[in-house]
Structures are given as C-alpha cells and as structure tokens.
Amino acid sequence: GPHSSPMRSSRPCLGGGRPLLGLEAARSAAARNGGECLSTEYRDSRAPLRWRCAQGHEWQSSLNNVRNRGTWCVQCMWEARRLGIQTAMEIATAHGGLCISDHYRNSSTRLQWLCAEGHKWEATLSSIKDKGSWCPTCVAEGSRLTIEIARDAAQARGGLCLSSQYESSRARLHWRCAKGHEWHASLHSIRNHQSWCPHCAGNARLSIDIARRVAKARGGSCLSTHYLNARGHLRWRCAEGHEWSASMTGVKSSGTWCPFCSGRKRETVIRGILEAIFAGHAFPTSRPDFLRTGPRSRLELDGYCAPLRLAFEYNGEQHYREGHYFHTRGDGSFSAQVKRDRRKLALCAVAGIRLLVVPYAVKDVWGFVRLGLLQWFPVSTVFGVSLAA
Template identity: 40%
Template sequence: MDKLTIKDMHVLASSRRGKCLSLEYLNSHSKLKWECSKGHQWEAKPSNIKSGKWCPHCSGNVPLSIQEMKDLAKIKGGKCLSNIYLNSSTKLKWQCSKGHKWEATPSNIKKGKWCPYCIGKYQSIKDMHELAKTRNGKCLSSHYINNITKLEWECSKGHHWEARPSNITSGKWCPVCAGKQLLTIEEMKKIAILRGGHCLSNQYINAKTKLKWRCSKGHIWEATPNKIKIGSWCPYCIGMYQTIHDMYKLANSRNGECLSDEFIDAKTKLKWKCSEGHTWESTPDNIKSGSWCPYCAGKYQTIYDMHNLAKSRNGKCLSSHYTNNITKLKWECSEGHQWEARPANINSGKWCPTCAGKQLLTIEEMKAIAISRGGKCLSNDYINGKTKLKWQCSEGHIWEARPRTIKAGHWCNECNNTIGENICREYFQAIFKKPFPKSYPKWLISEKGSQLELDGFNEKLRIAFEHQGIQHYSYLKHFHKSERDFQRQIKIDELKRSLCKENGVVLIEIPQINKNISLIELPLYLTQEFKKQKLRSNANIANIKVNLSRIYNIDKLKAIIDIAENKGGKCLSEQYLGSNIKLLFECSEGHQWEATPDSIKAGKWCSKCAGNFRLSFSDMENLAKIRSGEILSKEYVNALSKLKWECSKGHQWEARPNDIKRGQWCPICARKKN
C-alpha cells in the first residue's frame, strides 16, 4: 500500500468542508492539526480522520480539563481535590459541601452524580447504630466494612443475630421475632423423636446443610433440616429408595430374574433375564415403569431380520453381521444402487438415497458449489453430509461447515449481513419482473421523526418486503442494548406494518433465511404469504432459480462501483471475484488501470493523476539538481530502496526516493538549522 501524503490529508479535510493545518505528514499515527467549517481546531491522527471521525467540539466529544472539573465541583458547592486530568474514565478525588471525600470518574460527575455519602450510598458504623435505634434495638458491632459484611444486632426483646447492613436497610429485622430464627441440633433431634426416629448428626450448621437421619425401621439417609421441617421423612419407607431385594421381587413379578448383586440407584443399569432366557441391561426406573425384555418386544433384532426387511423392499441386506440398531449395514435396492445405513433408519421407513434423490455428493460437487459462490472448497476428501469441510469465500475468509448446510444455502458468516436480503430481492424481481431496491419512502417516518427503510420496495406495484433477522423476534444481547431497546424494535416493526397498510402497500415479512427458514423452504413460504395477501403472480415460484454467485458478490461489486463513481470514474469489471483479485478502472481523465478492491476501498485511485507512476533514475537526478545536490547511486530499484545523496555542502546520506520526493533533504543541514 502506497504511503499517504500531506496532500491526501488536505483533500480528506476538504471533503469534510474543513482544513488540514499541518505542513508535513509523518505516518497514520502521528497527529496533525485540523480545522472544521465552524473554525474549531484540534489535533488528531490521520487514521482516526480516515475512519470517519471529525471535529470533537461539534460532536460534543472534546476532552475535558482539570479546570473544567474544578468548575463543575464548584457549581455543586464542592471541590475537585485532584490536580491532574488524564481522561474521562480515570477517577479524581472530590469533596462535597459537607466535607465528605470520595473518588469518581469525570464522566460520572458530568452525568450529574455527586456525593455517595449524602445520598446514603456509603455508610458508617454510626449510621448502623442510628438505624438500629429506629427499630428500638442496637447494633452491637463497633466497625463497619461494607454493605454486605455482617454486623451483630439486638432487638428490643434481647434476641441477638448477625445480618448484612443491606438487609437491615431494606427493612428486615429480628428473625426470631419474625418466626425465622435459626434452628438448633436439639430441635432437630426432637423432630426426629416425634417421627419415631433419630437425628444421628451432632452439629447443626444451617437449614440447607444435610444431617443424618434414621427412621423407626432402621433405614438411614441424609436430608436438609428444611425438608424435615416441612414434613419429609424416610425415602425408603415411601418407596423412593429401594434395595436389590426390591429388584429381585420386581423381576419375579414378570416371571424373570434380576442377575445383579448390588443396587446403586434408580438410574444405574442392572442385568435382567426374561422367561425366554434373553438377558439385557436396563435401569430400575425403566423396569418399574413397565418396560421388560426388548427381544420379546421386537426391539432387538438379528441379521436375519435385516435380510427379511430388505426383501420386503425388493432389495438386499449385503452385510453378514448385525451389531446394533445404530451400526451401519450395507444395502442394495432393486435398481442395484448400494449404500450404507443404520438399521434404525431402515426400520423407520427410509430406503435408497439415490432413488430418493438424496445420494451422497462428491468433493467435485462441493468445489463446484464453492466456485458458483465466488469461493473455494479447500478440502480434498468428502466423507458425508455431516462431516465438515474447509471453505474460503471471495473475501478470503476461511471457515468449516457441513456440506449439507452449504448445499442448503449457507455461506460465509462474516459476509452474511445482507445475503438473506439479497436472496429475497432476487426472488421478488424474478417473480414480478420489476426492481425491488432498498427504499426510504417519504411516508415511512418514525414517531421521533427519523426516516425508516424498507429492504425492498416497488412503488408502482405497491409491494414491499422485509427480511427479518432473529433480533426482530427475540431479545439478543449482541443486538439490543437492553430489553427496552428490543421493545423499541418491536414498536418500529409494528409502525412499519401500520404505515404500509395506510399507504396501500402490501408488506411481505420473511423470517431470517438459513436461521428461521431454509433456502429450500423459501419458495413455498412466499407462495403461502402471497395467497394470504391475495397477491397474484404469473410466475411459478417453485420453479424460480436464483443466481447464487451474483447474490453472494453483488453488494461487494456495487460498493466498488459506488466508490469509483464518487471519484468521477468507473469500474469497468462486471464480476467481483475477491478482495485481492484486480478489477479494471477508468478515471475521469480516461486513464485505465487494474487495482484490487481492497486498495480502492483504502482510498487509492489513478496513479497517473496522483503523480504516483513509477519513477526512473533520471527522475532522481532531476530531484537532486532541483536541490542543488547530486545522486551518488548508479541504479534506481524502487521508491522504497534507499539511494545515496549529496547536498550542496558536501554532506552525504542515504534516503528513500519517496522521502526525497515528499520534500525531505539533507538531515545534517536540517539539524544545524534547529
């Protein structure tokens, strides 16, 4: 990328109706002086100006000073005790009119925040004592740490307890008087005795820490005091806990046996045997709920069952060994097509994928799909529709995705912002044979007076569409700043529907493609929506095919065409193949050249008009003569390869042609001047 010049900075400032007051450009991170159309002056990096930033005074983002902080404190009847201002996020020291001191960021003070002690945000042990007095009690602690560190309290009846200041300030008080006093181990033992059992623990920690219990039948278990207090008791007696003997009885009731020796819990598998001699493993829960031998129920099958199943479909099972319902076997249909599939899938009614039009794709087909989208498939082996392959889009982004998702219309997530909208536009334009550009109708105005847009709108037909992302239906943190922001989005969508209806426009809302609706489902969805809205079309929507490669690259080429037109020139290429693949351009003077989209987006244009065409050795000699000096090198390589120079005073040094061209000369003479 060619280095920018001070001339570029002047042009950039002029495009903002301002000026660049500096005379020399060093690099994109060295600040220059700028002036806006209102006469405000400030310093900023060229990279910031290039990225779209401009006058901080006009935008209200001008940095504050320590004096402004002191003035702000004075207005509030206080002081700013700091002497240095760093930035709006670095805390300064403040003092209010009552002498309270604290630290806060300038941005918070500017927003209107002030003394946290005066508003009761910060408290002291004196505040706690006063608070206790208002409840006719006492705060027995002598030191306050913070709002969540417990203090000791005493109520008017002499009950003692510990609680956080935040709980007391929120209105809570004595738990004993409120009937929420802590229980003791003695009380736990009394409850157990009343139930004919015992509490075997000797220490009570809290209501949620389990204790050990024993019922009148000798069963032992653990449970929290809270559960015991609300009436829970022995889980074995109520059939919640069981033993291996219970399992033996359960198997016997089914004329079978439980072959395991140990019962762990209701979800750990045991070994069972039915009256036919079949053995299998299953959880006690399954057996209790009525399940029994899977062989007798036809749930487990053999290779003979598979052969018979294939015969019923006029085909064959080519495998000779059956493992289980999910291990693939080899099959052949009546047409001779062969494939592998799970017994479970064949049992459920599936059969030959080739006959069904679902045959496995090949790596060649994957590469062809990628090329049709202006990209590449970087993998060399295709395994199946679920095994990810490596892909690259026209912008050079690389990612992994399943063949089936790519075939369904998915492509590069980084480029995916407008693809769904463009797919909808392609369909509407193919159906109605009319353009459906993104539009901003004069009547589509928000309640606050701002202009709203329609993703696609044909004014003559009075038909519009909106491609609605998931953020239009669900609250998403990365889309919405808050729940309120999401509700605002819903209101805007409702307003659009209402305004379209008022202005006689039929609005078709399409859920996010490849998220809420697949590319394959889109034609059917549009057909149904058109019927609902009573829209007529001569086109058979189901048979419409859209040019995917045009969709995936249309916005990128349009963006480059727009940049060229803004510069008074043209982009002569008709296809966008990638950010690093050169396109043909023509400037307003008729000069033609090739350049990458990336370089055009970075601000480069015609090198001949800019005087950036390749220099020669004779150009170097002329540059030296103009400065009354000489070039001592014998060969010119390029603008970045240093050459040897001599000034009129005989000083010699090395410098790049680019630097000499920009006005730099003898560094020894320059130092002497300074």
C-alpha cells in the first residue's frame, strides 16, 4: 500500500527475518550473564530459546525476556532468595530475635524483624548484616541509660566510671574502685548483676597455677606459661587433644570448656530433637554425593535423613566471627568458611534437600528447630498435634 515500506522486512530487526543476527544477540545476552544460549535455530524475539547458566541450570525463555526484561535463571534467582532468608534468620537469631519475613528478592527488600523484647520493624538485610544495626526501639530505650547513670552507679559504690562515651548497656566501660583498681565491665553487669571490682572480689589471685588446676579437673591442661589477668586469653588443651584460646574467666567462672567437644554435644542435642519429632528416622553425620566438590572431596552434613530429604547443620561461633581461634588451627580463613557454608546451602537447594541451620547463639533449641521445620512440614508433624483437633 502507499503507507507501507518495502525495506521494513529487511531491517536487522531481532523480531524476524535475520536468524543469524538473532542467534548472535542471544549468545551475547547469555555471555553477559555468564552463561550460554544452546539453541541453534532462531525464529523471532518472542520464540523460546534454550539457555544454560553458569551453574549448569537449563531452561527455555524468549530472547525478549532475557535481553529486554533482564530475566535470567529462575532457579538461581530462587536459590539466592532462599539464601537471603536463611542468612536473615541466622543473623536475627544471633541477635536473639527473628526474621519473620518469608520472601527475599534482593538487597533492597525490606524484611520484617522481631527482637527479643517483642518489637517489630522493617529493615533491609544489608542494613542489619553490613551496618550492624538492630532494633531501633531498643536503641531509643537504651539511650536513656547514659554515661551519667553509669557514673551514678560507680559513685554509689565509692568509685568512678572513667569512660566518656556510652553505647549500650552491654558495652564495656572503664571503672575504678575506691582502692584504685581499674577494670572493664558493662553497665548491665554492674547494675543488674550487682558486680563490682573483680580485684577486690579476689579474682586477682587467679594465677597460672589455678589455671592448670582448673584444666586438670576437666581432664585437660593449660599450655600457657604466663598469666596477665582474668580476661587475658590462655591456651588450653582438652582430653581429646583439641586446642583453643579462652580467658580464665570464661573457663573458671562461666564453666565453659572445649568448644569443639561442646559443638559435638550440641549436634547430639539437635539430632535427638529431630529423631524425637520424626520417630523412626535417623540423622547420622553424612557426606552425600550431592555435596561433592571434587573427585575425592565432599562437604559434610552434621545430620542427614535421606527418606525425609532433610538435613541439619550446627554452626559454631567460627561461622560468624572473623578472627575466631578455629581459623588459626589449619581449617582455613573466615572467608573460606563462609564460602563453604554458602556452597553447602546452594548444593542442598539444587538437590532438593531441606537444610536446617542452627546457629550457636540459639538458646531455645527445641523452639528454633520447630520454627525452622514449619517452613516445610505441617504443624501436626512438628508438634505431634493437629490444629483442627
């Protein structure tokens, strides 16, 4: 017709007529995403093509979706979102709270959080994870406890608070008693636990000999030869040969001992909980094929039940804190630990395995395990009762 152009169909348009140009555009789009286009034929920009991502997942989608709408591997997207929620839950637990959102899109997603005091608020995962923020209501309430209150508490005991700044009730402040002894302790411990000068209380008499006696009583030994103070780290060895560093206060007063043996005990507790909930099913330590990372290497699960496609991991402090003694004993760096944890989560997700991660900071293990299981199992299974009953 008079309004049509004979040249229109010969334009290098991806919508049709130029299959080689279309395939080249598809391959370029895939390469930008770190993957490849597997198709060898091209019809138009809305026809489905075969794609493969860097993780080996394959799917079908149009060039228009990939090139113009920015979509890519759906499986990777869901795995990233699942890892985001898992990370949020672990960080919230370390703060003594919960992440109560059930979906995560990206770092800009505002999630719902619940602190130990029951306050709810919204914040991005990055603000909690990278900036170290937490409950704004608790921060506002905590700000009422000022350095003046700390000074009043010290004066009531005949001493002084030498600190000039106050961050939180659990931040360590500098104190001096009436006899001139100086030490660091939180305002929380001074006000709520009625503690005061550890030197006057007799803690200054703790020596390397006492450290050795304490270790011997636990079937181990203290390897250090010098003692600085109750907060200075000493080197210890348990009866199993594990070595670690901890303060005398932590070992003698808090009653802690070998963290490696303790981790195994916590694994046993979690295993017992799961085997009680899922009667007749076992959760042995396992290195399954789907966690293969090389010809002769596989990652380990603390507990895995193949029939239920359910596994658990107990994550000790070394999974969350850089500079932990665990990373000084030949087990790799903190970043390597984080990469192993993320890879384990990803491999389990690809294999369709439900992985329950229990962080060391969890106090109510039964409650945490049940809450985690409710993601995948009905209430009647997790609690042994039906809500309809």
